[in-house]
Every structure is written in C-alpha cells, then in structure tokens.
Amino acid sequence: MANPLPKHPQLRGNYAPINFEATCHDLVVEGSLPEQLSGSLYRIGPNPKFVPEQGYHWFFGAGMVHAFHFAEGRVDYLNRWARTPKFEAEWSAGGSLPMRLMTDPDTGAIQSDRRNGLANTHIIWHANQLLALEEGSHPFSLAPESLDSLGYGHYAGDLAGAMTAHPKIDPRTGELHGFGYMSDAVGSPAMTYHVVDAQGGVKRSDTFIAPYAAMVHDFAVTRDYVLFPVFPLTCDLTRVPHLGSPFAFESEAGAFIGVLERGAPVSAIRWIEAPVCFIFHYLNAWNEGSVITFDAIDFPVAPNFPDINGQLPGFDEAQGKLTRWRLDVRTSQIEREVILNVPAEFPRIDDRYAMQHHRHGFLATASTRQRGDGGLFHEISHFDFETGNQQRWDAGEGNGVSEPVFVSRGAAEGEGWLLATVYDAERHASSLVVLDAMALADGPIAIARLDHRIPHGFHGSWRDSA
Ligand SMILES: [Fe+2]
Structure with a gap:
C-alpha cells in the first residue's frame, strides 16, 4: 500500500509529485502554434512515487518524463515515469527502497549500481536514442514517441563509471563529450572522461584522479579544450552520522579547473587553482588560442547543502548569478565578473553555437525573488552578450518557469523559439509557452494549457521531427 508522503518542503506546492501518467491529445492553445514548429520537447524531473520516511532530497526522486509532440500547428502531451529497475522494484514492493550499493569484497569500497538509478535530471536526443540521464548512473533509454522505458545498456559495457546529466554535443561532428565522478567508489577522487561518436559508439572512457x-x-568543452571544474562540495562518508549526508561545502579544500586539450590523454590534465565558489551549470564555453571564455551561474557556496559544520547557506548565499570567466591556460590567470545581477539558473543557448563564441544566452531569472517563495524563477530572460541587454518575460510572481529550451527557426544565432513550462499558482496547473527568442518582452506566441501540474523539474531538450 502506498503511504501518504511525509511532510517535507520539497514535497509541497509544485515540488509535490503527481501520481498518474496521462496522454492528452490536441491541447487547448491560446494564440497559435507556429506551423514550422515540428518535433518534440522533452522535460524531466524528480517525481517520486514513494519516498523514504526520513532524509528525502529533491535530487533523489524517481524521474518522470513529460513530452510535447508538435505537428501542423497542434500539440499532444504525455507523461511517463522512467521505469528503471529501482522504480519497478519499488512499484512491486509498494514502498521506497534504498539505493543499491555494491561493496568490493577486497577493499570494502562502495560503488553505486550504475543500472539501478533515478533517471531524473536531463533528457537528450543523441545517435537516434532518447536518453534520460542522472549523474550516478548510465544513460537510460526511452522510446521517443510513447516514452516506453527501454532500459539501460545503450553503451553496452563500454562506459566506465557513471555519466553526467550534462554531456556536450559537438554541433560540427555530432560527437558527445561527457564525464563521471567518483568513478571507482563512493568518496573516491577518480573521475572519467567519455567521448561517444555520432553513431553512439564509445570512443574513449578514461579514468583520472581529481584533487x-x-x-x-x-x-x-570548447573546440580545442575540455574543462573539468571541481568546486569543494566534497564527499566524505564519515560525515553521514552527524550531517545525514556525505556531501558538504568545504571552502578550505580550494577549487580547481582541470584543463585537457581535446584528443590528448587524460594523463595530460593540468589542474589550475580557481576562486572558491559553486557552479551547477555552464551556459557555454569557447576558446581563442589559449584563452577560454565560459559563462556559468556562480553561487558563493553550494545551495541546499550544509557546510562541514552542518550550517545551511543563508538566503543571499543561495542565489546564483550569470558570470563570465576568462581562463588563460598558458598563464593560469583567471578573471571573472558578474554580468547579470539577478538570481538566475538553467542557462541555455542556441545549441548550434555550442563550443564556439555565442552571442545569446537564455535562462530562468527572478528579478523580484522573495524569501519563502519556494525558490521559484518567475521569468524567462534573454541576455545579449554583445549589447549587454537583458530582455525578459515575467510569468507573474508566485508562478514558476522551467528552463527555456531553444528551437531554431532560421539560420542566424538566436533566430527561433523558446519553449518552457510554466506553473500557474492560481490555476494550480501548468502550461507550455512558446516565445520568440528575440522578442521575449512581447509575451508568448502560444500557450498550451494542461489541466494538471508539471512539478518543478530540471532539464529538457528538443528533437526535430524526422
Ligand atoms: Fe543540471
């Protein structure tokens, strides 16, 4: 029997999961959907069916996928859980089960089962596969139309360790670059660099040691370099009894950026000392000679995690800002500056410009964030790095926007649409909005209404129709 969910801030409001899978044909649309918008938007986030009585964290809820299939000015919707082995076992047991850990009989080292994960963080289309990603596990495949779960194993046994939820796809070659951390055991500094070719074949999966x-x-990733920035949200299993988690922000450990020339062996990675801060997400990166520029959302410390004394960050410390970094790998000099002074997250670009000099960035922002608003972002913003101008669409305070996903319409960078889901607190339901990426202030071109909520989630992608 499924029990009521425990009281927890990340199980309330629009963080709360929904308890059904639905298929909705031809959504009601206000405005009109562009005829050329033809393909699918996939979104994913935590939507636990069962949670443990103690110690739930938003990052550890089972993944649910939401798909919007667009064709000929109409849009259909469906949502399905990613039915990983862990999910199926909980479904059968009628309750939450702990992560399956494997212990090395010789060393006692503990490793997560890479094929028993949550599949809850990002969903991408690569090499004709729809892959749900979560950084402790291997990619999990789903059918692109029906969202039927197909399972783990797309990369066979070729992937060493886990794969990040944020691999980068090179638009010139279709090659996918990824990495994993704690590759050989929980609490280990071993990391892995993966490269997968455009057909889905693993070209390399090489282990190295982080600081x-x-x-x-x-x-x-730029055209010439791969960067592995490591900030001190460190892992120490001895913390579990007093902090409840092995992860804590440990400023004293310093911060480092591993620099590797693309194609070079991992033994050539050089670690450059960096300012202590915390970054979840990078917008993009490029290099001109030895100078690498990258844009990221910088936080003073890791939000939602304690320091080593168990103290959680204050309100101001938990706000991330769009920040531009310049790193000269020849001199190891780093400069950085905040370029948009409002709380922001979920940065995206026109993916055709990945790994090269971009002009336009898109992100979720909160110009008027209040304490206690549940961490919502209520605006979609466009930042023009050339002019320094920000253009935004405000969904209304109390409402919440997802990460915006760019879909191209024309050849020029930024010429296209942004797709995002919006939670409307008054309706207690969500909508999908279509915005002109270069004219956000004009408001949505089309709003497709759902009768239910899409809980606050993480990431998503577009797949053009075949
Ligand atoms: Fe992420």
Whole structure:
C-alpha cells in the first residue's frame, strides 16, 4: 500500500509529485502554434512515487518524463515515469527502497549500481536514442514517441563509471563529450572522461584522479579544450552520522579547473587553482588560442547543502548569478565578473553555437525573488552578450518557469523559439509557452494549457521531427 508522503518542503506546492501518467491529445492553445514548429520537447524531473520516511532530497526522486509532440500547428502531451529497475522494484514492493550499493569484497569500497538509478535530471536526443540521464548512473533509454522505458545498456559495457546529466554535443561532428565522478567508489577522487561518436559508439572512457572527491554536476568543452571544474562540495562518508549526508561545502579544500586539450590523454590534465565558489551549470564555453571564455551561474557556496559544520547557506548565499570567466591556460590567470545581477539558473543557448563564441544566452531569472517563495524563477530572460541587454518575460510572481529550451527557426544565432513550462499558482496547473527568442518582452506566441501540474523539474531538450 502506498503511504501518504511525509511532510517535507520539497514535497509541497509544485515540488509535490503527481501520481498518474496521462496522454492528452490536441491541447487547448491560446494564440497559435507556429506551423514550422515540428518535433518534440522533452522535460524531466524528480517525481517520486514513494519516498523514504526520513532524509528525502529533491535530487533523489524517481524521474518522470513529460513530452510535447508538435505537428501542423497542434500539440499532444504525455507523461511517463522512467521505469528503471529501482522504480519497478519499488512499484512491486509498494514502498521506497534504498539505493543499491555494491561493496568490493577486497577493499570494502562502495560503488553505486550504475543500472539501478533515478533517471531524473536531463533528457537528450543523441545517435537516434532518447536518453534520460542522472549523474550516478548510465544513460537510460526511452522510446521517443510513447516514452516506453527501454532500459539501460545503450553503451553496452563500454562506459566506465557513471555519466553526467550534462554531456556536450559537438554541433560540427555530432560527437558527445561527457564525464563521471567518483568513478571507482563512493568518496573516491577518480573521475572519467567519455567521448561517444555520432553513431553512439564509445570512443574513449578514461579514468583520472581529481584533487578530491566532490559532486561535479556539469563541465565545459570548447573546440580545442575540455574543462573539468571541481568546486569543494566534497564527499566524505564519515560525515553521514552527524550531517545525514556525505556531501558538504568545504571552502578550505580550494577549487580547481582541470584543463585537457581535446584528443590528448587524460594523463595530460593540468589542474589550475580557481576562486572558491559553486557552479551547477555552464551556459557555454569557447576558446581563442589559449584563452577560454565560459559563462556559468556562480553561487558563493553550494545551495541546499550544509557546510562541514552542518550550517545551511543563508538566503543571499543561495542565489546564483550569470558570470563570465576568462581562463588563460598558458598563464593560469583567471578573471571573472558578474554580468547579470539577478538570481538566475538553467542557462541555455542556441545549441548550434555550442563550443564556439555565442552571442545569446537564455535562462530562468527572478528579478523580484522573495524569501519563502519556494525558490521559484518567475521569468524567462534573454541576455545579449554583445549589447549587454537583458530582455525578459515575467510569468507573474508566485508562478514558476522551467528552463527555456531553444528551437531554431532560421539560420542566424538566436533566430527561433523558446519553449518552457510554466506553473500557474492560481490555476494550480501548468502550461507550455512558446516565445520568440528575440522578442521575449512581447509575451508568448502560444500557450498550451494542461489541466494538471508539471512539478518543478530540471532539464529538457528538443528533437526535430524526422
Ligand atoms: Fe543540471
């Protein structure tokens, strides 16, 4: 029997999961959907069917996928859980089960089962596969139209360790670059660099040693370099009894960026000392010679995690800002500056400009964030790095916007639409909005209404129709 969910801030309001799978044909649309918008938007986030009585964290809820299929000015919708082995076992048991850990009989080292994960963080289309990603596990495949779960194993046994939820796809070659952390054991500084070709074949999956064991959510790739920034959200299993978690922000450990020339062996990675801060997400990166520029959302410390004394960050410390970094790998000099002074997250670009000089960035922002608003972002913003102008669409305070996903319409960078889901607190239901990426202030071109909520989630992608 499924029990009521425990009281927890990340199980309230629009963080609360929904308890059904639905298929909705031809959604009611206000405005009109562009005829050329033809393909699918996939979104994913935590939507636990069961949670443990103690110690739930938003990051550890079972993944649910929401798909919007667009064709000929109409849109259909469906949502399905990613039915991983862990999910199926909980479904059968009627309750939450702990992560399956494997212990090395010789060393006692503990490793997560890479094929028993949550599949809850990002969903991408690569090499004709729809892959749900979560950084402790292997990619999990789903059918692109029906969202039927197909399972783990797309990369066979070729992937060493786990794969980040934020791999980068090279638009010139279709090659996918990814990484994993704590590759050989929980609490280990071993990381892995993966390269997968455009057909889905693993070209390399090489292990290296980082300065310390830490949670590493995202990384940056340019045409010539791969960067592995490591910030001190360190992992130490001895913390579990007093902090309830092995992860804590440990400023004293310092911060480092691993720099590797693309194609070079991982033994050539050089670690450059960096300012202590915390980054979940990078917008993009490019290099001109030895100078790498990357844009990221910088936090003073890791939000939602304690320091090593168990103290959670204050309100101001938990706000991330769009920040531009310049790193000269020849001199190891780093400069950085905040370029948009409002709380922001979920940065995206026109993906055709990945790994090269971009002009336009898109992100969720909160110009008027209040304490206690549940961490919502209520605006979609466009930042023009050339003019320094921000244009935004405000969904209304109390409402929540998802990450905006860019869909191209024309050849020029930024020429296209942004698609995002919006939670409307008054309706207690969500909508999908279509915005002109270069004219956000004009408001949505089309709003497709759902009768139910899409809980606050993480990431998503577009797949053009075949
Ligand atoms: Fe992420």
